[in-house]
Every structure is written in structure tokens, then in C-alpha cells.
Amino acid sequence: xxxxxxxxxxxxxxxxxxxxxxxxxxxxxVETLSRAGRPVTIPEILSSTxxxxxxxxxxxxxxxIEAGVARRVTGDGDHxxxxxAEELSGHHHHLVCEVCGTVDDVPPSTRLERxxxxxARAAAEDQGYTVTGHRFDLVGRCPTCR
Amino acid sequence: xxxxxxxxxxxxxxxxxxxxxxxxxxxxxVETLSRAGRPVTIPEILSSTxxxxxxxxxxxxxxxIEAGVARRVTGDGDHxxxxxAEELSGHHHHLVCEVCGTVDDVPPSTRLERxxxxxARAAAEDQGYTVTGHRFDLVGRCPTCR
DNA sequence: CTTTCTGCAAACGATTTGCAGCAGC
DNA sequence: GCTGCTGCAAATCGTTTGCAGAAAG
Numbered sequence: 001x002x003x004x005x006x007x008x009x010x011x012x013x014x015x016x017x018x019x020x021x022x023x024x025x026x027x028x029x030v031e032t033l034s035r036a037g038r039p040v041t042i043p044e045i046l047s048s049t050x051x052x053x054x055x056x057x058x059x060x061x062x063x064x065i066e067a068g069v070a071r072r073v074t075g076d077g078d079h080x081x082x083x084x085a086e087e088l089s090g091h092h093h094h095l096v097c098e099v100c101g102t103v104d105d106v107p108p109s110t111r112l113e114r115x116x117x118x119x120a121r122a123a124a125e126d127q128g129y130t131v132t133g134h135r136f137d138l139v140g141r142c143p144t145c146r
Numbered sequence: 147x148x149x150x151x152x153x154x155x156x157x158x159x160x161x162x163x164x165x166x167x168x169x170x171x172x173x174x175x176v177e178t179l180s181r182a183g184r185p186v187t188i189p190e191i192l193s194s195t196x197x198x199x200x201x202x203x204x205x206x207x208x209x210x211i212e213a214g215v216a217r218r219v220t221g222d223g224d225h226x227x228x229x230x231a232e233e234l235s236g237h238h239h240h241l242v243c244e245v246c247g248t249v250d251d252v253p254p255s256t257r258l259e260r261x262x263x264x265x266a267r268a269a270a271e272d273q274g275y276t277v278t279g280h281r282f283d284l285v286g287r288c289p290t291c292r
Numbered sequence: 293c294t295t296t297c298t299g300c301a302a303a304c305g306a307t308t309t310g311c312a313g314c315a316g317c
Numbered sequence: 318g319c320t321g322c323t324g325c326a327a328a329t330c331g332t333t334t335g336c337a338g339a340a341a342g
Contacts, residue, residue: 059298169322205308226306
């Protein structure tokens with residue numbers, strides 16, 4: 001799910017805007033997030049990036065989030081889950097397995113997006129909210145836990 | 147937002163099914179969740195239930211969740227948020243304030259639900275998931291944080 | 293060179309839990 | 318009266334942070 005044509009360049013730019021360097025460690029984490037194609041936990045990041053200390057993983061993610069490169073998504077389990085920002089990975093939704101907690105990405109349908117936007121507008125008007133985005137997760141059982 | 151006609155009776159029944167008693171403390175927490183009409187944090191529960199120790203609040207909620215009376219919803223902030231199960235409060239969605247983290251309930255529209263269900267079906271087929279439900283949160287700014 | 297990063301280990305803070313006494317049935 | 322529930326305080330565990338040496342530009 002590599003939607004952005006020059007991901008690393010874009011990341012470097014966003015980091016530079018905050019006077020942050022695009023180091024080897026950071027590149028490795030971005031690479032991991034990109035390859036995963038779904039929100040991953042810290043333990044998962046650590047196992048796919050040998051020699052990376054846990055504290056560096058957390059710190060790197062904090063920076064990436066600050067730079068708008070990554071974001072933390074709601075985890076049902078113990079660990080938080082992280083993924084690339086939608087500007088880099090493309091807008092999508094999640095399939096959450098209620099048994100094992102795994103989260104997969106799912107592309108949005110045009111019709112669904114239209115309905116979601118409409119709902120957002122209606123809700124905003126009703127309760128005085130200014131809606132800036134939405135989260136839509138499908139909950140169920142993954143093929144493994146079926 | 148009291149949708150269930152005999153909430154306490156229903157709660158008592160669900161607890162009884164697990165050989166759990168519907169004690170004063172538990173009733174107080176259920177009452178608090180019901181009155182809030184939106185997902186609340188432990189600190190909020192404690193302040194609206196004087197004399198309730200923190201550990202009892204957590205323990206009570208664990209039991210209520212086990213009994214299918216309450217559920218934990220994804221919090222963006224530090225604390226988790228809890229609400230009554232949808233069988234008791236009715237199906238609804240959330241308005242999440244990205245500034246203060248407050249979460250309000252919002253009733254679903256028929257049209258939106260239809261689109262969501264359709265998306266669920268499509269996604270389930272595509273990726274081998276069995277979809278049992280969904281979560282739809284609108285993110286924005288509440289009237290206070292506007 | 294100078295400034296920012298990284299690793300380590302200690303600190304934090306939300307949530308959980310062992311144990312002894314209290315309440316529900 | 319039993320059995321389960323509650324309070325207290327201590328333990329857990331994911332996450333954050335201070336500090337000194339390493340790497341980036």
C-alpha cells in the first residue's frame with residue numbers, strides 16, 4: 001500500500017520542517033510501517049527491526065507523529081498500534097479482529113465515503129461540533145480466528 | 147439516552163448469569179454510566195460517585211464488561227473511557243473532540259447504517275473476515291474547544 | 293565542530309491484584 | 318454462616334524521560 005510516490009523524500013521534508021534529521025533509525029521505522037501495510041504494535045516493530053531498543057522505537061514514533069508522518073490508532077489490546085499518516089499511505093479503514101486484536105487495512109469505497117461525509121456534516125450541525133475527520137473500523141474475526 | 151425499559155433488571159440478570167451479585171457499588175457505577183450518556187473516564191466516574199475507591203471502579207467495570215453490560219471505548223487521551231453496552235444504551239456513534247478528548251454520543255442515521263453495513267459486507271468478502279459490527283467515530287472540535 | 297539522536301536505566305502513571313475484613317443472599 | 322465483594326496498598330507493565338556518549342550535517 002505505497003501510495004505516495006516519494007515516501008522517503010516526503011518524510012525527510014516533514015522532518016526537516018521541524019528541524020529534525022532523517023536518520024537511519026527513523027528511516028528503518030518508516031520502512032517497517034510502510035511494509036506492514038497495517039497498524040503495528042511496538043513489539044511488532046521491534047521484531048522486524050533487530051537491534052532497535054524499545055525506547056528508541058517509542059521516541060522515533062513520537063517524532064514521526066509530531067511531524068505528521070505517522071499516527072497512533074486505537075488499540076483494543078495492551079499495546080498501541082502505529083501506522084503511516086494517510087497522506088502517505090492513502091485514506092483507508094480498518095478491519096479489527098475481536099479475537100486476536102490484529103488490524104488490517106481496507107480501502108474505502110466511494111459510496112461509503114460519501115455517506116460518511118454526509119453523516120459528519122449532519123452530526124456537526126446537530127451538536128455544534130466542527131468535524132475534521134472520521135474513523136471507521138469494521139469489527140469481526142480474521143480468517144485465522146474464524 | 148435510556149433505551150432499555152428495565153435497565154437494572156437486565157443488568158442484574160446478566161450478572162446473575164455469571165453468578166455475580168448486583169451490589170450497591172455496581173448499581174452506582176451503572177447509574178453513572180447511564181446518566182452520563184457518553185463514554186466516561188475513571189476519574190469522571192470517581193467524581194460522580196463519592197467514596198468509590200479507584201480500584202473498585204476498575205474492578206467493577208471489569209465485571210460489567212465481562213457480563214456484557216459495559217464496554218471500553220478507545221480513548222485518545224491517557225484514560226480509557228467506558229460506556230453501557232449498546233444493548234442497553236442503543237446503537238450510536240461518537241463525536242470525539244481532538245482537543246480535550248471528550249466523547250459525545252450521536253445517534254446513527256438509517257441511511258448511514260445502510261452504507262456502513264454494505265461496506266462491511268464488501269470488506270468481509272474481500273479479506274476473509276467475518277464482520278460482526280462496526281465503530282464509527284467523528285473527530286473534530288467540540289463547542290467548548292472550537 | 294555543533295546540534296540533534298540514541299541507548300541505557302530509572303521514573304511514571306494507568307490499571308491490576310493479594311489479602312483481610314465487610315456485605316449480600 | 319458462606320461466598321463473594323470491597324478497600325487498601327503494593328505490584329505490573331506499557332510508555333516516557335534524564336543523561337552521557339554517538340552520529341548527522
